Amino acid sequence: MPIETLTVHGYSVSGNCHKVRLLLEQLGRPYRWIEVDSANGATRTPEYLAKNPNDKVPMLEREDGHILTESNAILCWLAENTSFLPADAWQRAQALSWLFFEQYSHEPYVAVARFIRGWTPLDSPRRAELPRLIERGEQALAVMEQHLRKAHWFTGERYGVADIALFAYTDCAADGGFDLGGFPRITDWLARVRATAGFVPMPAVSDEAAERLAAS
Amino acid sequence: MPIETLTVHGYSVSGNCHKVRLLLEQLGRPYRWIEVDSANGATRTPEYLAKNPNDKVPMLEREDGHILTESNAILCWLAENTSFLPADAWQRAQALSWLFFEQYSHEPYVAVARFIRGWTPLDSPRRAELPRLIERGEQALAVMEQHLRKAHWFTGERYGVADIALFAYTDCAADGGFDLGGFPRITDWLARVRATAGFVPMPAVSDEAAERLAAS
The missing domain is CATH 3.40.30.10 (Glutaredoxin)
Known part of the structure; x- marks a missing residue:
């Protein structure tokens, strides 16, 4: 088949x-x-x-x-049934925990700040949300940095779903106005993800979004 | 053991x-x-x-x-390995989808509206967020209502984790200022959940929170 x-x-x-x-x-x-x-x-x-x-x-x-x-x-x-999801139930639950963390404590700040800066007009009233989004997003990044003091990956002993989920918006956090300079372990982890087999980067944003991001 | x-x-x-x-x-x-x-x-x-x-x-x-x-x-x-989580991988993914929906599209509105009304002072500036939270929370409830037109449960053929997750804040949505009168299938589903074996209701909130909810 x-x-x-x-x-x-x-x-x-x-x-x-x-x-x-x-x-x-x-x-x-x-x-x-x-x-x-x-x-x-x-x-x-x-x-x-x-x-x-x-x-x-x-x-x-x-x-x-x-x-x-x-x-x-x-x-x-x-x-399912690949190395990207742990076979052990407890470790799989830990990976799931990071997936929920990503959607609740990370994406609504790190991704939304990027969206507002790149996809809303420069005079959008939504830009008033940015300071709070940066503050909450930095808290999420600090939780990630702390984890990486004792572990190489978020999914478990190997790279997998939780790394992919957290990588997506962390790798373009600068678009949202975040400075990863204070997060050296995250910076190293991003490089490890980019070096995994078959890695593909996110395509470039449109010229319009790029101009807004540059002007934000 | x-x-x-x-x-x-x-x-x-x-x-x-x-x-x-x-x-x-x-x-x-x-x-x-x-x-x-x-x-x-x-x-x-x-x-x-x-x-x-x-x-x-x-x-x-x-x-x-x-x-x-x-x-x-x-x-x-x-x-894991109980009837509360589907054994079939596709159905388990559907249950997971509802769990992520709950944390991203439901809880940040339905639960946060309840928190603001019951756990912040009556003159809190956060109360200005309520109209938007009600609007977005009602969108989530409408998605749930639509699902229940063709299914009894969110987890799969049987009651389980996705029903438990969505029940938690939907059952006390009135605390957040939501009117479930327009969601008859949700109302029926809440009753089905309450009738499951071993069901326990959420304990009552404190007198202080109850007074704020009554005055909101």
């Missing part, structure tokens, strides 16, 4: 979407990518909402039409 | 903590509960931070001192 070709509906410069691309590339799994400009309403069309009522990317679609949403749930499903 | 007694560090009227109590009760597992008043800084002591640098409850502690954080990761670990 041939391996199923999966379809990813995603916005390439979204860290949540890049997580899925990175793992698929590292697994060597065939996939089709459908670009969805979530920053401009493409997840709120009737066709998209019929597949994901929560109007978010990424979304995984199987050949039989079945859908899986939530980036970190997609990572876990793709990683 | 006797079954290990787990220790839960939790704040009893926190939905995130009640998730863990509810599953432990339904599993019939022995546990010890250490009350941690997270609303008044008890997660920011040096002793607590040494165990959980992310200063949150709940936190699970094993007899050997090993720690697991993040309510939904704790649920998954406790539910």
